[in-house]
Amino acid sequence: MTCQLQKDGMLEVVSFHKQHNHEFAPSPMKQMLRSNRKITPAQQAFTDDAEKFGVSIKQTIDLLSMQVGGYENLGFLNVDYKNHVNSKRREALKRGDGRAVMDHFRKMQLEDPSYFYSIQLDDDNQILNIFWADSRSIVDYGHFGDVVCFDTTYRTNSYGRPFAPFIGVNHHKQSIVFGAALLYDKTIMSFKWLFEIFLSAMSGKQPKTIFTDQSAAMANAIEDVFPESNHYENEWIVAWNDMLEIYDLTDNPWLREMFDVKEK
Incomplete structure (x- = not known):
């Protein structure tokens, strides 16, 4: 579909190609589209606490799904959560723990x-x-x-x-x-x-x-x-x-x- 801006600020459809269209995702599946998937701030806070107490990724996802009535209502996929957790871990190392590890090993090698x-x-x-x-x-x-x-x-x-x-x-x-x-x-x-x-x-x-x-x-x-x-x-x-x-x-x-x- 091609649109053209009119003088009055309205858009006018000037061409339409049906073959370029596809069926809309069914309502229960819309949240699984990449653009709609996200981990809410409340879910992030929950996962951060779970990480501190050593709860596994699978157990955390299971708990979150129970809170919303099933995996289909989570709003994100397992891979999204794993990426979130790995990002947090890598960020923690990047903030200074990596340098601390290197400093410790150099100190031990001197001794x-x-x-x-x-x-x-x-x-x-x-x-x-x-x-x-x-x-x-x-x-x-x-x-x-x-x-x-x-x-x-x-x-x-x-x-x-x-x-x-x-x-x-x-x-x-x-x-x-x-x-x-x-x-x-x-x-x-x-x-x-x-x-x-x-x-x-x-x-x-x-x-x-x-x-x-x-x-x-x-x-x-x-x-x-x-x-x-x-x-x-x-x-x-x-x-x-x-x-x-x-x-x-x-x-x-x-x-x-x-x-x-x-x-x-």
Whole structure:
């Protein structure tokens, strides 16, 4: 449709092309159009409080949908909310926490020349993933790094990022830390970057066995970066404990010490 402005200020339709038109979106779907989708100030305040208390994105969306009588009444899509949360987290790092992290690592490296850290940045020079290990952790890995437990199910921090430590056991059966990471997400790209940096910090030594939580992305990254390692997920530990129970082997000291998975 083409309009022309008249002398009296009115618009006059001078041409109309029917083939360029389309059906209007049905009323229940209008709010899903990009131009109509938005997170209201009240919803933003609610989500900010949820972030402070560590409520997950999915749980927050569920709560908001209950308040308005269903997901169709939210006024935004899940991806809009995720973008909002990620924007807030990145803004927080940009305001000064990123510089504080860098200052801390530089300070630690001055005190401990063997202190290792690496930071992955995105195209906008914003922090994505972080890994660090002190000299004691690196030495311990050299002695006791044949078996490693890597877990991303620990409680997330104020930025909602997964905290992921590399854990082992020394000759006194004490838990030791080989290094730790703060991840942006749990994608294969983040895991591959982390495992490659871990190898670099540990002079290329791969663990003989690595225990992890259940994650397809993590498993794929381990297969690519740690091809020499035996990988077991939590489901294997559950099966092992079930086997001990079924065959009444829970009191067998050799089996219990073999992987030390019965008591935690």
